[in-house]
Amino acid sequence: MRVVAVAVCAIVFLISGPVSAQSGKFKVTLDAGHGDHDYGAVYNGHIEKNITLAVVLKVGRILEKNSGVEVIYTRKTDQFIDLVERANIANRADSDIFVSIHCNANKNSAADGSETYVMGMSKNASNLEAAKRENAVITLEKDYKQKYEGYDPKSPESLAGLVMAQELYLDQSIALAGKIQNHFIDELDKKSRGVKQAPYMVLHKAYMPRVLIEMGFISNPAEGEKLDSEEGQQEVAQAIANAIMSYKKEYFGTDKNDTAEKPSEMMGKDKSYKPTDTVAVAPKPTPKTTEPKKPEIKKPEPAAVPKPEAVGGAAIFKVQLSASGKQLDPTPSNFKGLSNISVASEGALYKYMYGSTPSYEEAKRLLAEAKAKGYPSAFIIAFKGGKKVSVQEALKQ
CATH class of the missing domain: 3.30.70.1070 (Sporulation related repeat)
Known part of the structure; x- marks a missing residue:
């Protein structure tokens, strides 16, 4: 298994070399979770596939106001896209980041708040359960056993052999996820459940910094109602777009036409995250209290x-x-x-x-x-x- 991991990581290392000619724009692939016969979570009349698509289109419209940003969509209509194809769309476009947007759900209707995942193996049972739910979508695809090389969606641990390849963009993924959570906190006063790691197949196949956002719980009556409203979707979309532009500014610089950030630009509110299983984001956290291991x-x-x-x-x-x-x-x-x-x-x-x-x-x-x-x-x-x-x-x- 270790030999396979090293080999895959070496391949990914080569992928990070020359690719197609660059457009000079910051490329963002937006992925609306689920679609068509894959409804996602359905609670109280709220349907995940519809909410994710609506929010993705809103995020895209905000980002497209910036001439230095190019937006790629895995879907813009109610259609079903294989998980591996979602990642391949981002790979073919040579995107700088991949953002997959979802809604959370729980039998406990009181559960609320947002969380953002990066690709990683986890010992946390709830994180693994979340990954199992999302990865189970592959069973709706034709020939999924051959396509995913024997991967068992009921056992996310079967991705363990490829853990090194996923770490290639881990630091950047955590930075992006942290910005998203902090913008949710500061702009929406939203409860944060943290930045977490879990083995999501849709993230595993994307060779760039990538995150999966759980915007909130549609199983929660109040939060579900908000997420299924035009106002709520616009607010969430603006926060996600602002976080993406903040990430662009830090890692790629600012263009004169960048407009998604609000005038305050969230100065001083982005925090740093270590690549741990779960990185809690508390409301108004104090500046960084722990430092990553010295290289x-x-x-x-x-x-x-x-x-x-x-x-x-x-x-x-x-x-x-x-x-x-x-x-x-x-x-x-x-x-x-x-x-x-x-x-x-x-x-x-x-x-x-x-x-x-x-x-x-x-x-x-x-x-x-x-x-x-x-x-x-x-x-x-x-x-x-x-x-x-x-x-x-x-x-x-």
Whole structure:
């Protein structure tokens, strides 16, 4: 099983290299959960497939006001799309992010609040149960046993062998999920059930930062009524669009025509999330109280000076190029001619970073250079006092 995981991760690493010509726009694939004969959850007259489609179309209309954003839809009508095809639509478009939108449901009608999932294995029984419910959709597809290579939707743990491939975009996925939850809290005063990990098949097959949003419980009379209303859908759509534009600003920069963010731009309200099973998002949380594990530098360049991020408290920016289960020498020949490559090891995964600068403007230049060299999914990361922090926190210095 480990051999399979490494092989898959190596394939994904290659995928992060040159692809089709880039349009220069920030590409967002929006996925409305369920469709046609797959109704999703149905409670009190509220039908999930209809609500998700309505919200996705609203999010898309908001984002499309920005000339620097291109929106791709997995469906724009009441139709059934295979889970793997939803991911493939995003992959073929070479999207920068994939956002799948759903409604939650529970036999306990008092359950309420939103939660956002990233792809990951979980020991949490409720997370696994949620994944089982959503993944069961594949049984409605023809030849699903062959198509999904024997995957059993009743046993999400059967995805465990591919855990390394999913980690390729985990940090970015968590950052996007965190922004979504915080915008729900700050704009809608919505109860947050946190950022969580679970093995969703629709996320597993998408090779980019990706999240699955559970907007709220249609099994809850009040929340279901709100989600099934024009006003409620518009509010949720605006919060999701604002979160996406906040993510774009942090990782891809801002275009002069970006308009989805409200004037306040939610300054100072985005938090950082660690890749844990469940990351709670409490109302009005205090600034970051825990820091991710300090990256272990495996192979510094022979002629490199001591890493600045390990000295003092000044922020240092780098560009993360890719992640892989395969360890590579940090030489230009292995990174499309880029030099000054550093390597950090997290578990069985190696993360490759380009450059090291205290200037965010220089980091943006390095990011543009990396993308021009064939790393379209590269993004800026930051370190402060020897520990990884969010770019937004680093910019507060």
